[in-house]
Amino acid sequence: MANPVLPSSGVLSPLGLDAVRLSPGFWGDRVALNREVTIAHCQEWEEREGWIGNFRGERPRRGREFSDSEIYKLLEAMAWADHPGLPALAEIVAGAQEGDGYLNTRWSGSRYTDLEWGHELYCYGHLIQAGVARLRTHGEDTLTRVAVRAADHVCRRFMEGTQTCGHPVIEMALVELYRVTGTERYLEMARRFVERRGLPALADIPFGRAYYQDDLPVRQAQVFRGHVVRALYLASGVVDVAVETGDEELLKAVEAQWERTVARRTHLTGGMGSRHADESFGEDYELPPDRAYNETCASIASVMLSHRLLLATGDVRYADLAERTLYNMLATGVALDGRSFFYANPLQVRVPAVPLDGVNHAPEGGLRSPWFDVSCCPNNIARTLASLPAYVATATADGIQIHHPTPAEIRHGELAVKVETGYPWDGAVTVRALTGGRGRIALRVPAWAAGARLTHRGEVREVAPGYAVADGPWRTGDELRLELPIAPRWTFPDRRVDALRGSAAVERGPLVYCAESVADEPPLGDLAARVAPPVEHHVDGVVELEVAASLGGGEQSGWPYGHEPDGRPSGADAGLRLVPYHRWGNRGPATMRVWLPVG
Numbered sequence: 001m002a003n004p005v006l007p008s009s010g011v012l013s014p015l016g017l018d019a020v021r022l023s024p025g026f027w028g029d030r031v032a033l034n035r036e037v038t039i040a041h042c043q044e045w046e047e048r049e050g051w052i053g054n055f056r057g058e059r060p061r062r063g064r065e066f067s068d069s070e071i072y073k074l075l076e077a078m079a080w081a082d083h084p085g086l087p088a089l090a091e092i093v094a095g096a097q098e099g100d101g102y103l104n105t106r107w108s109g110s111r112y113t114d115l116e117w118g119h120e121l122y123c124y125g126h127l128i129q130a131g132v133a134r135l136r137t138h139g140e141d142t143l144t145r146v147a148v149r150a151a152d153h154v155c156r157r158f159m160e161g162t163q164t165c166g167h168p169v170i171e172m173a174l175v176e177l178y179r180v181t182g183t184e185r186y187l188e189m190a191r192r193f194v195e196r197r198g199l200p201a202l203a204d205i206p207f208g209r210a211y212y213q214d215d216l217p218v219r220q221a222q223v224f225r226g227h228v229v230r231a232l233y234l235a236s237g238v239v240d241v242a243v244e245t246g247d248e249e250l251l252k253a254v255e256a257q258w259e260r261t262v263a264r265r266t267h268l269t270g271g272m273g274s275r276h277a278d279e280s281f282g283e284d285y286e287l288p289p290d291r292a293y294n295e296t297c298a299s300i301a302s303v304m305l306s307h308r309l310l311l312a313t314g315d316v317r318y319a320d321l322a323e324r325t326l327y328n329m330l331a332t333g334v335a336l337d338g339r340s341f342f343y344a345n346p347l348q349v350r351v352p353a354v355p356l357d358g359v360n361h362a363p364e365g366g367l368r369s370p371w372f373d374v375s376c377c378p379n380n381i382a383r384t385l386a387s388l389p390a391y392v393a394t395a396t397a398d399g400i401q402i403h404h405p406t407p408a409e410i411r412h413g414e415l416a417v418k419v420e421t422g423y424p425w426d427g428a429v430t431v432r433a434l435t436g437g438r439g440r441i442a443l444r445v446p447a448w449a450a451g452a453r454l455t456h457r458g459e460v461r462e463v464a465p466g467y468a469v470a471d472g473p474w475r476t477g478d479e480l481r482l483e484l485p486i487a488p489r490w491t492f493p494d495r496r497v498d499a500l501r502g503s504a505a506v507e508r509g510p511l512v513y514c515a516e517s518v519a520d521e522p523p524l525g526d527l528a529a530r531v532a533p534p535v536e537h538h539v540d541g542v543v544e545l546e547v548a549a550s551l552g553g554g555e556q557s558g559w560p561y562g563h564e565p566d567g568r569p570s571g572a573d574a575g576l577r578l579v580p581y582h583r584w585g586n587r588g589p590a591t592m593r594v595w596l597p598v599g
């Protein structure tokens with residue numbers, strides 16, 4: 001089963017890359033672009049930056065202390081994509097592994113002297129995930145042997161004692177290696193790493209131990225906190241440990257933390273993280289659009305966690321959040337040409353970014369960059385898109401569940417179906433049986449899709465958000481048709497989100513929209529939109545929207561405060577064009593805003 005997550009129990013079983021084949025469409029096109037362009041792009045930059053040369057022993061060593069992990073993420077992407085460059089790159093990595101399995105180009109000679117910031121176990125985590133991907137798509141080879149030797153080294157070195165790594169990911173990697181090999185010490189090592197956190201296991205640091213989730217034992221925490229990627233990678237590993245050890249209390253703890261985080265610490269795009277200084281969550285309801293951080297990697301971690309919770313519980317809310325995050329964060333993180341990337345993903349950009357040659361020109365958002373000094377996001381996008389088919393559908397003993405409608409062929413047991421849809425631009429989803437067979441087919445109906453209708457054997461019925469189900473038997477050519485009401489809708493924030501008070505946003509289907517201003521288009525700093533049904537414009541296969549808004553004339557009083565509430569800007573209403581948020585920043589430097597002042 002070619003699958004990044006393959007729990008041995010749970011309500012839903014994932015279907016892997018061998019069961020789900022994407023066809024041309026929103027995600028199929030992106031997966032193909034990733035395989036044909038982005039993977040090679042990442043490898044070229046890693047070579048150019050010297051990060052691959054580090055494994056060849058080239059000195060001085062180049063890159064940050066965790067740059068090894070970028071090569072491992074790329075190897076994972078190559079494994080899922082069955083990329084021909086993998087064996088040669090794996091040989092280079094293997095050349096740097098020491099006799100006892102230790103492998104790190106930065107800390108060789110001063111092993112484990114800085115567990116707080118050294119990222120050694122974090123790097124192994126990504127190496128092991130790459131090894132698991134290779135085992136599940138190809139079988140044993142150089143890469144898988146390197147990964148297993150590293151995992152065995154970790155178990156020997158860390159099984160006893162109280163130590164762990166400042167950056168989680170080793171936990172979920174070891175559980176997955178246990179799942180694919182059956183070797184129980186990997187699960188036990190992961191369990192111990194989880195239980196050690198918060199005892200505490202790491203030194204106090206200026207950011208505070210919450211930064212690396214070492215302030216409290218996992219079971220006692222109420223909400224995700226600290227560095228977002230660390231928090232969500234850890235939570236993913238905790239779910240994996242809970243599922244494999246049958247620890248209901250541990251699973252319930254993560255579910256409760258997820259629930260509160262989604263209710264109070266998540267941006268409309270699904271992005272998480274409001275603090276730039278330590279890349280962390282803010283406090284509850286601290287969700288400023290312009291200072292949103294929303295690292296692309298954090299959104300990938302969120303999808304990984306939601307997917308695990310969906311498999312464990314079958315609760316549709318996890319698939320809903322994954323969808324929001326995939327369409328508005330993952331798709332935003334990479335340019336339409338597959339060669340540049342966002343690191344931070346704010347919901348408002350006030351000043352157009354200044355393009356510079358080379359790298360790292362806008363790590364805080366505004367313009368995608370071909371590379372960064374810390375290039376976690378490009379490689380993370382590459383491995384996630386390469387394995388994306390594995391997130392689309394699941395199975396149970398009685399049939400299949402399609403969580404993310406996208407053109408695809410899905411096979412499981414007796415069932416083989418073809419999914420046809422123009423989603424997310426169009427709300428119609430057709431599932432056609434390619435063979436006869438028994439089994440129930442379930443299609444997710446997102447929470448926003450009240451009034452959806454399902455047509456089955458000539459009967460039309462309304463289906464509530466959750467899952468629309470239809471039972472077989474199916475004959476070749478039988479069709480199931482779901483109509484999701486996809487009209488644009490206005491969305492208003494909870495009043496406790498101070499930074500958004502007086503504003504509203506527009507969504508259509510799973511997509512969040514934004515106003516974007518490039519070159520000499522009107523600026524977006526002073527406007528008021530009318531809450532009225534937006535007008536749709538179909539432009540080259542993309543749906544843009546138009547709302548009425550008055551744009552300010554730029555008058556200012558010299559002091560931005562007064563003794564009466566401020567009114568609307570003085571400009572007459574005009575049409576304000578909105579584009580899908582994931583497409584913004586593809587036309588050059590721009591200003592942008594998701595939340596529009598209304599009234």
Ligand SMILES: [Zn+2]
Binds near residue numbers: 296343377378
């Ligand atoms: Zn990143």
